[in-house]
Amino acid sequence: MDIQALHDVVHNSRDARRQQTLPKLSPAERDTLIKKFHPDHREAAYRPVAFGPNEGDLTVRELASVLEGDSVVPDDLSLTPHYEADVLVVGGGGAGCAAALHAHGQGAKVLLATKLRLGDSNSVMAQGGMQIAVAPNDSPVQHFLDTLKGGHMKNDHELLKTMVEEGPSIAKWLLELGVLFDRDDDGNLHVKKGGGSTKARLLTCSDYTGLEIMRVLKDEVLNRKIQLLEFAAAVELLSDEQGACTGAVFQDLDNKRFLVVAAKTVILATGGIGRLHIQGFPTSNHYGATGDGLALAYRIGAPLVQIDTFQYHPSGGVYPEQLVGQLVTEGIRSEGGHLVNGRGERFVNELDTRDVVSSSIIRECEEGRGVRMPTGRVGVWLDTPLLEVEQGEGTLDKHFPAMVRQYARYGVDIRKDPVLIYP
16 A cells, blocks of 8 residues: 555645635534444443442443452451551542642641552643633633533533633642743743634643643652552442441552551542543553542442543544554644545544544544555544644644654654544
8 A cells, every 4th residue: 555645645635725614513413423423322332330329321331341340359358457548549640649739738648549650640641731711812711611512511510610710720830830831932821722612721831741740740749758659559449337438448569469548538530441442442541541430439339420421532543553542632633733534625623522523533434535554444634744834844843742753753754744543
């Protein structure tokens, strides 16, 4: 197969595409598209949970199996604590570190336990940025409305209100800790427009955003000498006779020994379930994202919400094979990169919501307009060289150095040729 000939379809259609403006879909069009092509609507991928608080609720088969799993804790295990804390934080990513720092700042005795190393998480792998309403023409109210629309009005309003209202103070806190967010020529925070947003509100650190945030949070946890348990997988939560959570049992991954931690408060910050490879999809999730926190909470009696819907990021790598499933940052589309099918056509507004963009890519591939590689994998093109054409040579090196280097390792120059992606 002549890969260059496939690239030429993108190069040769670029001038015509630059003249196009693709509108976002109407609510009715979005609904029809998502119900037909989004993975959430594949009935065969779902089954009812067999028992527990969510008995009978539909969820993906992979998660249902995790929720129904047997305990690994021996019946005769002594529950005499090896450690005691006011606050036990389970998970060493961005949320876990932030929770530990906040509790420590309030004077609590904190123990942070993580299945792998401190910082091993989805947070450290995030590239595209974090949405916070800090621009003069933006507001938490607008952020609330955009997110509500993107969540199909199913959002928890109180949680969403907290997120958008406290976002600016969190940005300030991260800046004070030392996070190096991108700035414009005047020294103000530089914001980009993300998918589904009416305003530019993405704060970035080039395409190392998560890595930079985790660098700072991890250092702060270590500097404050917060007690750590690394390579300790939480396998069961403990409760008293009234059902209140009183700690957790961990298994040391090095020697398989069980450890008991007693705590007045337990915070679960274990990340998502991407590494279960839902419906066989590749994932950019960290190896630790296997739904541990959901299973722990479920086993102690907590009902889970919205387990019938999951986010499928529009742009995971397809080629070369070594990068299958690796995140291709949304920042490329935020800066103007086009999504292009095998015919050289744009087919969706690149900054529509993720469910719309993912569904559109799947539609193109299922209806024969995708690009098939010799490996058998199929995807659509992300026109990365367009950024060099429109914003000048060196744009990708300046704004997306991690991605440039990542692909260069395998002989792909994203400054000259497009990148093949699929959800």
